Amino acid sequence: MLIVYGIRNCDSVRKACKLLDEYCVDYNFHDYKKAGADESVLSDACERFGWDAVLNKRGTTWRKLDDETKASVTDQDHAIALMVRETSLIKRPLVLCGKQPLLGFNAVLWREILEKGEL
Template sequence: MALQVYGIKNCNTVKKALTWLDENKVDYTFHDYKKEPTTLQQLETWEKEVSWESLVNKKGTTWRKLSSEDQAAVVDADSANKVLLNNNSMIKRPLIESPKGIILGFDEEEYRAKLK
């Protein structure tokens, strides 16, 4: 079964992850948030495995562009999901659905352990 990889093609971390997957001949399907926005159902499914806090990328440009009021309003899964649905680029990238669970970001050691 191919992995499902979610992200944005021009994100440097996504590029590193896709390069690693290609070099290690790991089969995957890529879902670009710009072309295929995520759904509430997807967010809720992911949140059964990883916390809503870990899905919100607070280091990225999209988060920093939010007003301090909007940032302060992200206090639980419901409020986070509303923001994430309106700003898919704020979801930690890449997000990989693998047989061994959700993987967030790019960590070569974690990839080696969970994807090979």
């Protein structure tokens, strides 16, 4: 079963879920705000994509962090610990199971993968 990790009110997540629904893909949604972030899932994502890609430094949550906290994120372990505490720092959506792992939403790429049946 495909699992889409994210935050329900995130625009990228909503677009991804809408596209999955359009292609009649069966999936479960894991809402970080309701269910939290699992350290092992984040570890897997960091191994696949790199912790610096999984940690979203472009959003307001990152910008609101104090400089000391930002400076403390020097490796994967520190990044995961911070993302578990601050789930809004995780790039969304995240899909790890299935044939093709995905991080973030790119409509063209997602459509291409869905049309090939590779998700």
